Structure formats: structure tokens, C-alpha cells
Amino acid sequence: MSRVTLSGWGRTSRSVATVEDVSSESEIAAVLSSSRANIARGLGRSYGDAAQLSGGTVLRSRMGDVGSIDDQGVVTVGAGASLDELLTVCIPQGWFLPVTPGTRQVTVGGAIAADVHGKNHHVDGSFSRHVREMRIVTPSGVATISPERDGELFWATMGGMGLTGIVTTVTLALLKIETDQVLVDTQRFSNLDEVMSEMTGGDENFRYSVAWVDCMTRGANLGRAVLTRGEHARANDVENVSLHAPAPAKLKVPFDAPNGLLNAVTVRAFNEAWFRSSPRMQLAKPESIASFFHPLDGIRDWNRLYGRRGFVQYQFCVPESSSETVRVAIEHLSSSRVASFLAVLKRFGPSSPGPLSFPMPGWTLALDLPIGPASLPGLLDDLDEMVWSSGGRVYLAKDARLSPEKMRAMYPRLDDFLEIKNRVDPEHVMTSDLARRLDLVGA
Amino acid sequence: MENAFGQPQSVVVLAGTSDIARAITKRLCAARAHTVVLAGRNQQLLDEARSEALAYGARQVDVVIFDARDPSNAERTVNESFEKVRGTVDLVVIAVGLLGDQEHIENDAALVGDMVTVNFTWPVAALAQIRNLLVRQGSGRIVVLSSVAAVRVRRAKYLYGGAKAGLDRLCIGLADSLEGTGVSLQLVRPGHVRSKMTVGAKEPPFATGVDDVADDVLRGLAERTPIIWSPPILRYLFFVLRHLPAPLWRKVTNEVDR
Numbered sequence: 001m002s003r004v005t006l007s008g009w010g011r012t013s014r015s016v017a018t019v020e021d022v023s024s025e026s027e028i029a030a031v032l033s034s035s036r037a038n039i040a041r042g043l044g045r046s047y048g049d050a051a052q053l054s055g056g057t058v059l060r061s062r063m064g065d066v067g068s069i070d071d072q073g074v075v076t077v078g079a080g081a082s083l084d085e086l087l088t089v090c091i092p093q094g095w096f097l098p099v100t101p102g103t104r105q106v107t108v109g110g111a112i113a114a115d116v117h118g119k120n121h122h123v124d125g126s127f128s129r130h131v132r133e134m135r136i137v138t139p140s141g142v143a144t145i146s147p148e149r150d151g152e153l154f155w156a157t158m159g160g161m162g163l164t165g166i167v168t169t170v171t172l173a174l175l176k177i178e179t180d181q182v183l184v185d186t187q188r189f190s191n192l193d194e195v196m197s198e199m200t201g202g203d204e205n206f207r208y209s210v211a212w213v214d215c216m217t218r219g220a221n222l223g224r225a226v227l228t229r230g231e232h233a234r235a236n237d238v239e240n241v242s243l244h245a246p247a248p249a250k251l252k253v254p255f256d257a258p259n260g261l262l263n264a265v266t267v268r269a270f271n272e273a274w275f276r277s278s279p280r281m282q283l284a285k286p287e288s289i290a291s292f293f294h295p296l297d298g299i300r301d302w303n304r305l306y307g308r309r310g311f312v313q314y315q316f317c318v319p320e321s322s323s324e325t326v327r328v329a330i331e332h333l334s335s336s337r338v339a340s341f342l343a344v345l346k347r348f349g350p351s352s353p354g355p356l357s358f359p360m361p362g363w364t365l366a367l368d369l370p371i372g373p374a375s376l377p378g379l380l381d382d383l384d385e386m387v388w389s390s391g392g393r394v395y396l397a398k399d400a401r402l403s404p405e406k407m408r409a410m411y412p413r414l415d416d417f418l419e420i421k422n423r424v425d426p427e428h429v430m431t432s433d434l435a436r437r438l439d440l441v442g443a
Numbered sequence: 444m445e446n447a448f449g450q451p452q453s454v455v456v457l458a459g460t461s462d463i464a465r466a467i468t469k470r471l472c473a474a475r476a477h478t479v480v481l482a483g484r485n486q487q488l489l490d491e492a493r494s495e496a497l498a499y500g501a502r503q504v505d506v507v508i509f510d511a512r513d514p515s516n517a518e519r520t521v522n523e524s525f526e527k528v529r530g531t532v533d534l535v536v537i538a539v540g541l542l543g544d545q546e547h548i549e550n551d552a553a554l555v556g557d558m559v560t561v562n563f564t565w566p567v568a569a570l571a572q573i574r575n576l577l578v579r580q581g582s583g584r585i586v587v588l589s590s591v592a593a594v595r596v597r598r599a600k601y602l603y604g605g606a607k608a609g610l611d612r613l614c615i616g617l618a619d620s621l622e623g624t625g626v627s628l629q630l631v632r633p634g635h636v637r638s639k640m641t642v643g644a645k646e647p648p649f650a651t652g653v654d655d656v657a658d659d660v661l662r663g664l665a666e667r668t669p670i671i672w673s674p675p676i677l678r679y680l681f682f683v684l685r686h687l688p689a690p691l692w693r694k695v696t697n698e699v700d701r
Contacts, residue, residue, distance in 0.1 A: 003581075005625055012447035015582035016625030048447060054531065054582035054625060259666070309666050312447045374662050377448040377474065400447035403475060433582070436531060437444035437452065 006052040009045050009303050011310035012371065012400050015054035015433055023062035028137040028166050031059060032429060039432040040166045042107030043082060046114060047313045048400030049433035050161050056431065061109060063168050069093055073174035074132065079109030079167040084297075088245040091289070095174035096232070098130035102344075104246065104294050109167045114397035115159030115357040117364075119208040119230075119293070122349040126359055128158035129352060130173045138165035138424035151353075156420040159357035161396055163430050163440055164421055180243050181233040181286040182208070182293075188280045192223025192327055195345070196363075199227065200323075203347050207231050208292070211345040214271045215333045215367065216264070223330045225345065226278040230292055238286055246290035252300040259307035262370050267339040274342065306370050312400050314380055315366035317348055317359060318392030325390040326363050329383055333367065336379055341368040355413035355420075358395045366398065377401065384410075396434065404439040418442050444531060446475060449584065449664030451533030453478040455524045457569060458511070460488035462638035463588060464538035465495060466657035471534070472499035474661070480524040482507040511539045511561045517568035525576055532580065534664075535573050538588045539566050542640050545602050555602060562606035567613060574617070577626040585628040586660065587614050591672075594632065594681045598693065599700035618669060631660055633673040647699045649674060 007014040019041075022028045032038055037056030044051055052058065061080030066089045069075045073095050077086055083097060084104035090096065101116040110116075112134070117126045124130075133146040136157060145154040157164045185206075189195035195211050203209045206229040213225045235241045296302055303311070318325045326345065333340055344366040348359040369376060384406045387394060393410035394402055408414050421430070421442050431441045445451045452475050456464050459481030468479060479501045483489045489506040496504045505527040509520040525532055541561040548554035566587070577583035592604035593611040611630060618628040635641060635650040656673045663671035672678040687695065 005623060010447060013445055013449075013582075014625060015444075016623070017581060049444065054444070055580045310447070371447065371665055374658070374665075377450065377665065401450075402446075433444045437446060 004058075006041070006044070006058060007310075008048045008050065008052065008400060010047040010312050010400055011303055011306070011308075012312065013049050013433065015049075015052050017053045017056050017058040019058045019060060021060050021062055022166075025135070025137050025142050025168050028059060028061075028168065029142065031057060032137065032139045032166070036429055037431050038429055039435075040109060040113070040162045042080065042110035043105050045103060045106045045110065047398045049437060050113070050397060051110075052433050053431065054433055059166055061107075061166065061168065064107075069095055069174065073176060074171060075174060076169055076171045077108050079107060079112070079134075079170055081108050082106065083108065083111065084246070087289075090174055091177070091180055091245045092243050094177055094243055096177045096289070098124055098173060098175045099127045100293050102294060103297050105297060108170050108172070109162075112158060112167055112170065113160065113162040115352060115354055115359075116397070117348070117359050119210045119346065121359055122203050122209065122347045123207050125349060126352050126357060128155070128354055128357065131158070131170060132173060133171040135168045136165045137168060139427060139429050140424050152420050153424060155352070155354045156356070156417050158352060158354035160354070160417065160421075161356065161434060161440070162432065163435055164424055165430060177232045177243075178235040179233045179238055179241050180289050181238050182230040182289060183233045183237060183284040184228055184230040184282075184287045184292060185284065186279050186282045187227045188275070188278055189225045189227065190221055192225065192330060195223070195225040195227055196323060196326070199345075199347055203229070209347065212274075213330065213343045213345045213365070214275055215330050215340045215343045216268045216271055218334050222334060223327070224275060226275065228292075230287070233286055246288070246294065246297070249298055249300045251298060253302055253304040255304065257305045257307050259309045260370075260372060262306055262339060262341070263372070264337050264339045267341055271342060309371040311368055311370045312380070313366060313368050313398040314383065315364060315395040315398045316383070316387040316392050317362055317364040317395070318387060318390045319360060319362040321362075322390035322392060323363055325386060325392065326365050328386065329365060332379065332383065336375060338373050338376055338379060339370055343367045355417040356396065356411055358393065358397070360392070362392070366395075396438075399434070402438060404437070407438040407440075414440075444582070445533040445584070448474075449667065450474040450661075451476055451584070453528045453530060453532055454534045454536065455480045455482070455528065455532055456536045456538065457482045457520070457524070457566075458538040458540065459483050459506075460485060460492050461538045461540070462640065462653045463633070463636060463656050464536060465492050466653040467536060467660050468492065468496050469499045470657050470661050472496050472501040476500075477502040478528055478530070479504045480507060480527045481505070482509055482520055482524050484508065484510055511541075511565040512557050514560060514564045514568040517565055518572045521569050521572040521576070532577065532583055534584045534586065535577070536586045536588075537566050537569065539569075540588060540607070542600075542603050545600060549602065558602045559606045562603060563609045566610055570614075570617060574621070574626070578621070578624045581625040583626050584664070585626070586664070587628065587630050589614070589630045589632050591632050591634050591677055591681055595685050595692065597696040597700070599696065627667070629663060629667070629669060629671060631656070631663070631671045631673065632677065634677050645700065649677060649680065
């Protein structure tokens with residue numbers, strides 16, 4: 001037990017909490033019954049204030065055992081295991097995660113709290129779709145839950161930002177793979193309209209698809225993009241069939257870069273170099289799982305490049321009918337001279353039943369923005385307004401600045417969530433800095 | 444809770460009726476602040492500031508009355524203000540201060556004592572209790588209004604500048620003591636600010652308005668700048684002025700204050 005200063009991956013708001021390492025359900029239950037404010041924290045990869053709790057208790061689970069994988073690919077893992085640890089066990093046996101976010105450095109518990117999505121959401125949905133069952137310690141007791149057993153609590157927990165309790169073990173259905181390679185098609189587009197129309201028509205032919213968009217170009221080149229789409233390579237697609245787990249990162253950012261290193265000028269230059277170095281058109285190029293799915297995991301502590309002030313990530317989704325909002329948002333950014341690194345554009349498939357789950361059928365755009373420009377807070381408030389009025393919403397796992405009013409408007413099923421939370425947490429002891437900021441504690 | 448841009452949701456403003464404090468409060472309410480406690484001496488001015496905060500978007504604004512000439516009430520004032528927030532206090536602004544008319548009070552020991560009490564002793568006593576409460580909370584920010592007059596004290600304002608200098612230096616040490624507690628303290632050093640406190644005074648170069656100071660403070664909150672100069676150029680100007688030989692310094696300030 002120790003007092004620790006915690007922040008999210010964006011390194012913005014910081015607060016001090018008592019950190020407790022827990023390794024059994026009874027230990028967790030004991031903490032929840034003695035501490036008045038609690039939240040779980042995995043590897044701290046949510047960008048904002050979701051896994052910190054000023055003056056409260058932050059629980060870190062040591063329950064990270066990876067069980068044996070049955071012949072259907074079903075495995076039971078401790079929620080404290082990272083996706084990296086899980087992949088280390090399952091890839092050599094020919095299994096892969098059914099859904100993986102852009103980093104392997106998140107825990108299974110964190111993946112559930114944020115109901116994470118990957119490049120295959122348009123085909124496979126979010127993480128929750130592949131969870132068969134889980135164990136959770138809530139303030140009112142321990143339970144085994146699944147879509148069939150207390151489905152209400154199961155779905156409230158999926159995307160529930162850890163506010164229903166502490167998940168301890170998870171039973172997950174994995175995806176069969178024959179090799180550790182992905183066959184990737186890469187295509188360059190000189191503007192946003194072209195890439196969006198290609199994605200609308202063609203994404204359904206690929207399991208994985210994502211576009212990297214340059215938000216700093218204007219006019220005819222507005223939103224120029226590189227689209228990468230891929231499929232797992234079959235055994236007969238490659239010369240040497242191998243099943244190796246990704247290697248740990250060799251590079252690391254050793255100290256905080258100076259504030260403002262990533263500014264409009266340097267980011268523009270980076271985006272330019274990156275666009276020019278991407279192939280115009282390349283088909284079925286074999287790539288490793290690590291380089292295709294987790295490019296940023298190649299450099300440890302890359303968030304330090306943003307300097308001490310940190311950065312925010314802004315990710316929103318809008319329904320299919322509001323695809324114009326994506327364009328307007330990028331126009332807004334490119335004309336405001338706010339530095340924004342390569343943005344990630346994706347198509348989403350159907351939503352999960354979770355009342356706070358983020359994805360909805362349509363488009364999602366994610367932006368990394370360094371703290372600094374005085375116009376940035378207002379610019380993002382304007383984007384909130386636009387996203388909300390288009391029927392869309394902002395992703396809580398990335399959020400560090402939304403207002404409670406906008407949160408409520410964007411997540412119309414918030415009251416359903418709070419009702420279930422109140423049932424399992426009548427004393428409101430599950431909370432977080434994010435929950436306090438967005439009024440999700442319950443009353 | 445404050446957001447990634449250091450925009451608080453709950454704010455306590457000590458001397459919430461000062462022009463600078465009101466300009467800051469307005470901007471905070473327009474951003475994310477929904478709960479505000481304004482502490483001050485004058486009920487009527489507090490009511491005005493309260494309506495202003497509500498008009499700019501606050502949902503709940505309470506007022507607390509105190510007199511900064513009596514440090515024995517500092518702890519009670521802080522406690523009462525925190526209780527009215529009913530929850531996490533994200534930001535405390537200390538704008539307590541008195542410029543005074545030095546020429547007329549410098550020979551009166553009692554009035555000189557009051558100057559030092561209002562500008563130094565009361566804020567320091569309040570800070571002690573604010574520190575206690577915020578450290579226990581594990582988060583929160585403190586913004587203390589200092590002045591460039593504290594950086595190098597000049598003849599025409601030595602009472603005000605001297606007392607502010609004490610507060611300014613003390614706060615730098617206090618800020619260091621807060622490392623690792625989740626709480627932080629930021630100093631604001633404005634130049635000459637056009638406000639009711641300075642009305643009629645001769646304007647030195649780089650004078651600024653209360654709205655500009657408030658903009659600089661909001662930006663400083665987002666960037667977590669330990670010392671917020673307003674206007675920002677004064678940081679460099681005072682780097683030079685601070686090291687001027689005394690005769691030259693007197694000459695420059697005599698010119699400015701004449």
C-alpha cells in the first residue's frame with residue numbers, strides 16, 4: 001500500500017491515490033468493503049483520468065494467469081494479464097485475439113472496461129462480443145456473469161469504465177490463425193473523399209482496415225490518407241510458416257521531450273515525410289502481427305515525446321448518415337493551425353448491447369493533440385457540439401475533457417447504466433476521477 | 444474534477460470581488476466550473492460577482508464573508524468555503540491584496556501593519572489550511588496572485604511590493620513542498636493592471652487589463668506553468684530589471700512613478 005501520483009497515458013490531470021496490489025477475490029472484496037472510493041487500474045493506457053482516483057484506493061490486480069486453450073480456442077485468463085502476455089501464450093498455439101486495440105500493453109480487464117475495438121470492428125465487433133463469461137467482485141458480492149447470467153450487469157460492465165466492480169477472470173473465444181503474418185494492401189489517396197468512398201465500398205472485403213489521415217493539409221489535399229487493409233496469411237500464402245509472439249520493444253523514449261517539440265511545423269513535416277514514404281499502391285505484402293496491429297508498441301514511453309504538458313486524444317464516432325461530420329471536423333482542425341498527428345479513420349459495424357459501449361455503425365476518427373494552443377479547449381468543445389448534433393459520441397477511454405452535460409447527451413442510455421450500477425454499488429464506492437468529472441458515480 | 448486543460452469544475456475564490464478574480468471566475472465558469480464559492484468582505488460586491496458567475500454558466504454559487512485584516516479568521520474562512528463546495532475542490536484562487544496609498548500610510552504603524560497583514564499574513568494563514576485540505580484530497584490547484592512589484596521592490600510601492608515579495612517567495616517554497624502530493628501551486632505575476640485598485644494611478648509601460656491577465660491565467664493552468672507572467676514579456680523584462688545596479692534602478696522607477 002502506497003501513495004502514488006497517477007495520470008493517464010496523455011499525462012494531463014494528475015492525482016494521488018493509495019495503490020493496493022490485490023491477488024485474490026477475497027482481498028478485493030476486503031478492500032471494497034473498507035475503502036470509500038475505489039477503481040481498478042491496469043497498465044494505465046487509457047488516455048485521460050479513467051484509472052485514477054484522487055484521495056481514494058486504486059486496485060492493481062495481480063491475477064494474470066493464462067489458462068489452457070481448448071480446441072475451440074476458448075481460454076480463461078486473469079483480468080490483470082496484458083494482451084501482450086496473452087499473445088505470448090496463444091500465438092505459438094495458432095490462436096490470436098479476436099479484437100486487439102492499437103497496443104498490446106493493456107490488460108484484459110482494461111479491454112473490458114473500455115470495450116475496446118480494433119481494425120476489424122466492421123466485421124467482428126468490439127471486445128465484448130468475444131467474451132463468454134467473467135467473474136466480477138462488486139461492492140455487493142462476487143458473481144459469475146455472462147450474456148445469459150445477469151446479462152444486465154455483464155453488458156453494463158462492458159464499456160462501463162470499471163465502475164461496476166473489479167473483474168477478476170475472463171473467458172474469451174480466440175481466433176484461429178495459421179501464421180503470424182498479415183497480408184496487407186496499402187493504398188494512398190490524395191484527399192478524404194476518395195479514401196472514404198473506397199472504405200465505404202471495399203472494407204467489407206477485408207477483415208482489417210484502417211486509414212491514417214493527414215489533418216494538416218488543406219484545399220484539394222484536405223485529408224489525404226494512406227489506407228491499409230489486411231487478412232491473416234494462410235499457411236499456403238507464405239514461404240516459411242511461423243507462429244512467433246511479438247518481441248518486446250527495443251526502443252524507448254528515455255526522458256520527457258521539451259514542451260512544444262511536436263508543434264504545427266514539426267508535425268506538418270512528419271506527416272509530409274510519412275505520406276511520401278508510403279507506397280502509392282501495394283498488394284498482399286506480408287507484415288508481422290506487431291508491425292501491422294501495434295506499430296506504436298515498437299517505442300516504449302512514446303507519450304514522453306509530447307513533453308511534460310502532455311497531450312489529449314480525441315476520438316469520436318458518428319453514424320453512417322453523418323459521414324459529412326468527419327470531413328467538417330478535419331476541415332476545422334486543418335484551418336485552426338492546431339498540430340495534430342496522423343489521425344486514424346475507421347469504419348464501425350453494429351454496436352454492442354453495452355449501455356456505455358462506444359462504437360456505433362458508421363465512422364470513427366481519432367486525433368492526438370498536444371496541450372499548448374490556447375484555442376484547443378474551445379475547438380474541442382465545438383467538435384463535441386458537432387459530434388453530438390450528428391448523433392455521435394466521444395470515446396471515454398480516450399477522454400480527458402468532456403463535460404458532464406455533453407456526456408449525458410451523447411450516451412442516452414446513461415440512466416440504464418446508472419440503475420445497474422446502483423444495484424450492485426448502492427453506496428457508490430466505485431468511482432474514478434473520470435466518473436467524478438462526468439457525473440457517473442451514481443446518486 | 445479538473446480536465447486535461449486544467450479547467451476546474453469547482454472553484455473557491457478568496458477575494459472573489461477583485462476585478463482580476465472576477466475576470467478569472469467568468470472564464471472558468473464559461474469553461475467547466477459549475478460550483479463556485481466567492482469569499483470577500485463586501486456583501487453587495489459579492490452578490491454582483493455571484494450573479495456574474497451564474498450568468499457565465501455556474502450552477503451553484505455561494506458566498507462567504509471575511510475580513511483579511513484579521514488572520515485569526517483565515518482557517519474558518521477556508522473551511523467554510525470548502526464545505527460549501529460539498530465535494531472535491533479543484534482550484535483555489537487567492538486574490539487577496541491591498542495596494543494602499545503609501546504616501547498617506549507609511550508613517551502610521553497600525554496602517555502599515557494592516558498592509559502587511561492583508562498582503563502577506565492572511566494569505567499565508569489561509570494557505571496553511573488550504574494545503575491541509577487539498578493534500579488530504581490528493582488533488583487540486585492553488586493559484587496565488589502575486590505581482591511584478593514583488594520581483595524587485597521599488598520606492599513608491601515598497602509596502603505593497605515588500606509584502607507581496609514575502610508571499611511570492613514563500614509560495615515558491617510551498618510549491619516545492621507540494622511535489623508528489625497531487626496538489627500544485629502556481630504564482631501569477633501581473634504587471635500594472637488597469638482595475639479599480641489602480642484607478643487614477645500613472646500607467647507604467649506594459650500595463651495590461653484584467654481580461655488579459657485572466658486569459659494568461661487560463662493558459663497557464665492548461666500548460667501548468669509554475670509562474671504565470673502577465674503580459675508574458677515581463678518575464679524577460681524583469682530578468683533584466685532585477686539585476687540593474689541600484690542607482691540605475693532608482694532612476695528608472697523614479698521616472699515611471701513620477
